Amino acid sequence: xxxxxQAGAAAGFSVRxxxxxxxxxxxxxxxxxxxxxxxxxxxxxxxFLSLASRLERVCVSKVGVIPGPGLVSNLMWSLWPGxxxxxxKSRHNEDQACCEVVYVEGRRSVSGVPxxxxxxxxxCFYYWGLFDGHAGGGxxxxxxxxxxxxxxxxxxxxxxxxxxxxxxxxxxxxxxxxAGSSDPSHLVGPQSCWxxxxxxxxESLVVGAIENAFQFMDEQMARERRGHQVEGGCxxxxxxxxxxxxxxxxxGDSRAIIVRNGEIIPMSREFTPETERQRLQLLGFLKPELLxxxxxxxEFPRRxxxxxxGQRMLYRDQNMTGWAYKxxxxxxxxxxxxxxxxxxxxxxxxxxxxxxxGDHNLKVCSSTLPIKPFLSCFPEVRVYDxxxxxxxxxxxLVLGTDGLWxxxxxxxxxxxxxxxxxxYEPNDPSxxxxxxxxxxxxxxxxxxxxxxxxxxxKLGSGDDISVFVIPLGGPGSYS
Amino acid sequence: xxxxxQAGAAAGFSVRxxxxxxxxxxxxxxxxxxxxxxxxxxxxxxxFLSLASRLERVCVSKVGVIPGPGLVSNLMWSLWPGxxxxxxKSRHNEDQACCEVVYVEGRRSVSGVPxxxxxxxxxCFYYWGLFDGHAGGGxxxxxxxxxxxxxxxxxxxxxxxxxxxxxxxxxxxxxxxxAGSSDPSHLVGPQSCWxxxxxxxxESLVVGAIENAFQFMDEQMARERRGHQVEGGCxxxxxxxxxxxxxxxxxGDSRAIIVRNGEIIPMSREFTPETERQRLQLLGFLKPELLxxxxxxxEFPRRxxxxxxGQRMLYRDQNMTGWAYKxxxxxxxxxxxxxxxxxxxxxxxxxxxxxxxGDHNLKVCSSTLPIKPFLSCFPEVRVYDxxxxxxxxxxxLVLGTDGLWxxxxxxxxxxxxxxxxxxYEPNDPSxxxxxxxxxxxxxxxxxxxxxxxxxxxKLGSGDDISVFVIPLGGPGSYS
Numbered sequence: 032x033x034x035x036x037q038a039g040a041a042a043g044f045s046v047r048x049x050x051x052x053x054x055x056x057x058x059x060x061x062x063x064x065x066x067x068x069x070x071x072x073x074x075x076x077x078x079f080l081s082l083a084s085r086l087e088r089v090c091v092s093k094v095g096v097i098p099g100p101g102l103v104s105n106l107m108w109s110l111w112p113g114x115x116x117x118x119x120k121s122r123h124n125e126d127q128a129c130c131e132v133v134y135v136e137g138r139r140s141v142s143g144v145p146x147x148x149x150x151x152x153x154x155c156f157y158y159w160g161l162f163d164g165h166a167g168g169g170x171x172x173x174x175x176x177x178x179x180x181x182x183x184x185x186x187x188x189x190x191x192x193x194x195x196x197x198x199x200x201x202x203x204x205x206x207x208x209x210a211g212s213s214d215p216s217h218l219v220g221p222q223s224c225w226x227x228x229x230x231x232x233x234e235s236l237v238v239g240a241i242e243n244a245f246q247f248m249d250e251q252m253a254r255e256r257r258g259h260q261v262e263g264g265c266x267x268x269x270x271x272x273x274x275x276x277x278x279x280x281x282x283g284d285s286r287a288i289i290v291r292n293g294e295i296i297p298m299s300r301e302f303t304p305e306t307e308r309q310r311l312q313l314l315g316f317l318k319p320e321l322l323x324x325x326x327x328x329x330e331f332p333r334r335x336x337x338x339x340x341g342q343r344m345l346y347r348d349q350n351m352t353g354w355a356y357k358x359x360x361x362x363x364x365x366x367x368x369x370x371x372x373x374x375x376x377x378x379x380x381x382x383x384x385x386x387x388x389g390d391h392n393l394k395v396c397s398s399t400l401p402i403k404p405f406l407s408c409f410p411e412v413r414v415y416d417x418x419x420x421x422x423x424x425x426x427x428l429v430l431g432t433d434g435l436w437x438x439x440x441x442x443x444x445x446x447x448x449x450x451x452x453x454x455y456e457p458n459d460p461s462x463x464x465x466x467x468x469x470x471x472x473x474x475x476x477x478x479x480x481x482x483x484x485x486x487x488x489k490l491g492s493g494d495d496i497s498v499f500v501i502p503l504g505g506p507g508s509y510s
Numbered sequence: 511x512x513x514x515x516q517a518g519a520a521a522g523f524s525v526r527x528x529x530x531x532x533x534x535x536x537x538x539x540x541x542x543x544x545x546x547x548x549x550x551x552x553x554x555x556x557x558f559l560s561l562a563s564r565l566e567r568v569c570v571s572k573v574g575v576i577p578g579p580g581l582v583s584n585l586m587w588s589l590w591p592g593x594x595x596x597x598x599k600s601r602h603n604e605d606q607a608c609c610e611v612v613y614v615e616g617r618r619s620v621s622g623v624p625x626x627x628x629x630x631x632x633x634c635f636y637y638w639g640l641f642d643g644h645a646g647g648g649x650x651x652x653x654x655x656x657x658x659x660x661x662x663x664x665x666x667x668x669x670x671x672x673x674x675x676x677x678x679x680x681x682x683x684x685x686x687x688x689a690g691s692s693d694p695s696h697l698v699g700p701q702s703c704w705x706x707x708x709x710x711x712x713e714s715l716v717v718g719a720i721e722n723a724f725q726f727m728d729e730q731m732a733r734e735r736r737g738h739q740v741e742g743g744c745x746x747x748x749x750x751x752x753x754x755x756x757x758x759x760x761x762g763d764s765r766a767i768i769v770r771n772g773e774i775i776p777m778s779r780e781f782t783p784e785t786e787r788q789r790l791q792l793l794g795f796l797k798p799e800l801l802x803x804x805x806x807x808x809e810f811p812r813r814x815x816x817x818x819x820g821q822r823m824l825y826r827d828q829n830m831t832g833w834a835y836k837x838x839x840x841x842x843x844x845x846x847x848x849x850x851x852x853x854x855x856x857x858x859x860x861x862x863x864x865x866x867x868g869d870h871n872l873k874v875c876s877s878t879l880p881i882k883p884f885l886s887c888f889p890e891v892r893v894y895d896x897x898x899x900x901x902x903x904x905x906x907l908v909l910g911t912d913g914l915w916x917x918x919x920x921x922x923x924x925x926x927x928x929x930x931x932x933x934y935e936p937n938d939p940s941x942x943x944x945x946x947x948x949x950x951x952x953x954x955x956x957x958x959x960x961x962x963x964x965x966x967x968k969l970g971s972g973d974d975i976s977v978f979v980i981p982l983g984g985p986g987s988y989s
Contacts, residue, residue, distance in 0.1 A: 185834070188835060199824070199833075201810075201811045201812055201823065201824050202814075202818060202821050202822065202823045202824070202838075203821060203822040203823075203835060204821055204822075205820040205821045205822065205837070227812075227850075227851060227854070228811050228812035229811035229812065229851055230811075231811055231824055231833050234832075235831070235832045235833050236832065236833055236834070237832065238830075238831055238832025238833075239826070239830055239831075239832030239833045239834035240832070240834065241832070242829065242830050242831070242832055242834075243830075243834050246829070313792075314796070317793070317796050317797060318796060331680075332680045332707050332708035332709075332710055333680055333706075333707035333708065335681075339681060341684040342681050342682060342683055342684045343681065343682040343683075343684065344680065344681045344682075345678070345680050345681070345710055347718070350721065350725070350886070350888040351717075351718055351721050351722075351888070352714070352717055352718075352721070352890075352891065353713075353714045353715065353716065353717025353718030353719070353720070353721055353891065354678075354710050354714045354715055354717075354718045355664070355715070355718035355719065355721075355722050356667060356682060358684070359681075371706070372706060372708055375706070407829070409829040409830070411831075412831065412832065
């Protein structure tokens, strides 16, 4: 394990085995068996590849096989040397990644009723995380080490509830296990003032747990940022597989898609100054003190010149998706809260993503104005029910940092999935590794004409590139 | 025309011919000819049907033919007597409707360059509006009379720009026509501080004009509400057809869909306490003074009892889509800003729609707390390019108030479109009238078992029901 750690560190991302003992694993796996098409044994490769920008030599690394049932500690590694693409933003790969099998032991019996002996006592989830750091690698490193622990912490209260097919109780007693709390009538309030009570699903409890875990992670970074050198911030794209459902949580500009039978199913959307313009502008409008007299919440299509005062300029406010003309007044000469387009779009002329973890110290350039109030740590969580569809070995969930997606469209990824996987036998586990390699190297391009070029002669990605390929079906699903 | 007005008033909605002289029409139509498939002459019926709840007898009225080119003043009317459905909320139909052909004369030559003589000087748009009033009919009545004028006003500055195929100027001189302003370099700022300037489309200018028109309409209602008895508020669903594109603007819980070759294309979404929960909660969180100490911005799945203090209850805050448990504290006993489900969802226990016009006097029941700050007058605007598809006479845009959609799904509407239109010859203009009738009467149901029942024996709609059917293709599109 020590060697694995070293290899992981050298490759620029972290791998940890954490928490459960083998005994706990087997108990949790008996409780919540994966569908056979998802983890048909230990032969399924879950592949992570990462390319750092700006290094003369860089390691592209893959997690060969993630443990399937009964194969907990058998992590296989290999390192694959690559070369740097054109100059990036930092000396080191700021991407971090993590995949884990996490066991969650219930905090307590929520209803106070003694557990049935036949029931297991914990839950197990599979976890993958991609963390694209900026302005330093500290936040990404910390998130890759701790976010799944926060998710585990949030799920602890739900272990029993999630395993109970009846609807979740709306209200729980304050002191579980104490005298009197074993009365089941405590679980649902005796009366309702409204004509009805809302139905809350098990699924929405898991979503809430993941959302709050992101917030607790962010708060921990805020608390510990001085003691632990948590520099910068990071985008976080996380997958949790629990009780037959895949939860994809995204805060930032990474992206996840499912390629199923050639069809593309988007599993995330990006959070950027452009996609979140109206949320940002509304905040600036409602809390003008956050703009510090330096910025205007209005958007303009270009910078206004002082001599244009009194002329009429196109603008958008927080309520508009279209544009209109307004007479330019003095305060319109302030820098816009949101400006620029595409990869050059910025909040407060500084940051190009609007959700993620960290960034507690981020200030406007040559100013003391904090940017963090405009950033959200909350992910959007999408749920995919793996049991609703018979998956074949060519169906995969692809996670990638923006280094991949900046130069590769969803359709191109789907085409690569088809091309690479069809070149291998369905039960060859190395096919997913080859796919992840193909995606990363395809986004980097090949050296030509004084730069790294894609087949269409455009420049390859200059950013760090990290990809997870997670097969949704496996050889076991073939009869 | 006087008789038409009377007939319209009796039918519970308004019709006005306003503004242009015939000469202006012909000039504008020469400028912006409709595609022949859209208005193949004057034979295309644009049908509006409305059913009021709670009246013993009610008029279902239809605008038989809206003027096509060269047929400006030939509005044909008929009245069709119906019967009331089960008890509704008010004595009169609070729905209002309006359809117009509106001519927009340019306010001035924006560039200062003299107009070319060959060019027309104005623009023409076709307009349909459905206004679903609540707490009184004043706002709906006012909006049906004035909103299109506000749109015209906003478009006046754009007449020349929209007819110029080059990209819209980002900046306009302050004093058009004045000495010096004829220098075209005024149209685009001489320098740009950002590396690029944003591209703004003609389409987004029209969207911006419609958005601002809604705001000006709402502000006018606020100004004039005492003098003109503008009671209540209204949802507004508006269609603008201009220069080959259909703009559908929706603020409220009405709905528009296109049925094209049997396929359903949603052209709006509803704005309710459920769909806008996070916007409302964020506002309550950022501006707690708007909650007046009476409400909490947190959502709970049911009302909390005082004796449940200290227990743990499911909740959602403004950042969450999932649910989690929290310990109940004293301030959680306040009434939630958003509560209830479906048609019973309410903001501040009062109103079930979150966007629309008016409601400036709306207060929380038995309180002086205003609700208007939580309501938005801004529509979402969707654009449909009519020139991108060859439309047949069975392709229609259907607008309906919630009275229709509460009991009729999109698929059921599409099935009715198919069933009714296929029973008529493609060039029979009465087919669209029959379709609108079928939709309205289908949503009302038939009297049976002490109530108005749908074919599936469920209750018919108890609300006012209004429907526009707008054909997108016509007999002229058949060879």
